[in-house]
Structures are given as structure tokens and as C-alpha cells.
Amino acid sequence: GHPMNAFWWIAGDCLDFRRSSAISESSGKEYLFASQLRHGSDKIISYDEQIQTLASHGFALWDLVKSCERKGSLDIDIKKEEPNDLRGFCQSHPTIERIVLANGNTQCTIFNRHFKDWWLSGELKPAPNEHSIKNFKKFAKKTNNFEKARIECVCALAVSPAAARYTYLEKRTFWEKYCYIPGLSDHQSINSSLLRN
Numbered sequence: 001g002h003p004m005n006a007f008w009w010i011a012g013d014c015l016d017f018r019r020s021s022a023i024s025e026s027s028g029k030e031y032l033f034a035s036q037l038r039h040g041s042d043k044i045i046s047y048d049e050q051i052q053t054l055a056s057h058g059f060a061l062w063d064l065v066k067s068c069e070r071k072g073s074l075d076i077d078i079k080k081e082e083p084n085d086l087r088g089f090c091q092s093h094p095t096i097e098r099i100v101l102a103n104g105n106t107q108c109t110i111f112n113r114h115f116k117d118w119w120l121s122g123e124l125k126p127a128p129n130e131h132s133i134k135n136f137k138k139f140a141k142k143t144n145n146f147e148k149a150r151i152e153c154v155c156a157l158a159v160s161p162a163a164a165r166y167t168y169l170e171k172r173t174f175w176e177k178y179c180y181i182p183g184l185s186d187h188q189s190i191n192s193s194l195l196r197n
Helices: 007-015 032-036 047-056 086-092 104-114 116-120 130-143 168-196
Strands: 065-069 079-083 098-101 124-126 151-155
Touching: 007 047, 007 168, 032 168, 079 104, 098 104, 098 168, 104 116, 104 130, 104 151, 116 130, 124 130, 130 151
Parallel strands: 098 151, 124 151
Antiparallel strands: 065 079
16 A cells, blocks of 8 residues: 555554554655654564454454446545445454444445445444544434444544545544554453353
């Protein structure tokens, strides 16, 4: 991905590693957000180790879109998309309690378009933040009852450098609060439960 995409930088800040040196290969200068990173160069790990760290803490990554037509790299240009079977994946993995849609409004729109029946089943509920409630409100109004909801859906702030209206710190704060802190807590609870049994 793009070196200034905040996803792996935020993951590293929240899971105790660093993506890379944060120095631009083209200019030789530090990225603007480098001073805001929590970990120094001694915490740099390989991409494979980053994936392993994410997985070992109970997180899974999967593109919402299986295939599509798109000119360029912006999600807003996605056309004729076919989604991955996210609902089937979650049914096969019943410990999943949260879906975090990583690139803001466009991903939430795609999710809503392809998983309307899932929303209407009452299995899903919007995360308790303004961004998620706004993007999922039409389903919240129709179901209006989240007692049976098993999975929280988070419409996360976009991590793309194109989403420049949010600073790195704003993005990290959001992701930490609605993805990493609850995800780590869920993972710890599941592991504790498995150890007791």
C-alpha cells in the first residue's frame, strides 16, 4: 500500500511495533506524522511480522470487495463490485464481535448495498460513534432493536492519505477507541474463556 496510508502505522502504534523508518524514499525526509508515532526505529518489524502480530492479537483482515472495476486507487471510483462473503465468514467464526470498515463512507456504502438483508436480520448494530451511526442510520431506524445483535459495525475514519481532513492523531484516536482497545479486550476474554474450559 501507499507508504503514507495510516493503517499499518496505527496498527503499530496500538500493537507495539513500527512499520518502517517513516522516511520518504523519494525525498529522504521524514513523513509529517513521524514525530507522532509511539515507537522508535528499534520497533521496526517486517511486513510478515506485522501481519503475524495483528493475527496473534485476534484481528483478521479481509477486503470487503472481492473484485471490481476501478480507475486509479480511490475507493470512490469502485464500480461493478462483487463483495467477499463476509457474512459467511462471520457465521463460520462466531467469536467475531466487530467488523471495522477501514476506508470511511465509501466502504460503508458498499457494505450497506451488499449486506442489506444482514442488517435487517437484526444481527448487526452500529458502533456507538457519530460516524458509524450516521452511515448505518437507515438500518437502525428499520430494525430499531439491537438486543439480538451479535456484531458491531464500525465505519472507521479513512486511513488513506487522500482523507486529509483528519490528522494522523485523529485517525489513530478513532481506531484505537473503536477497533484496537475493544478488539484486544475481546481477544483476551475469548482466550480466558478457552483456558477455563
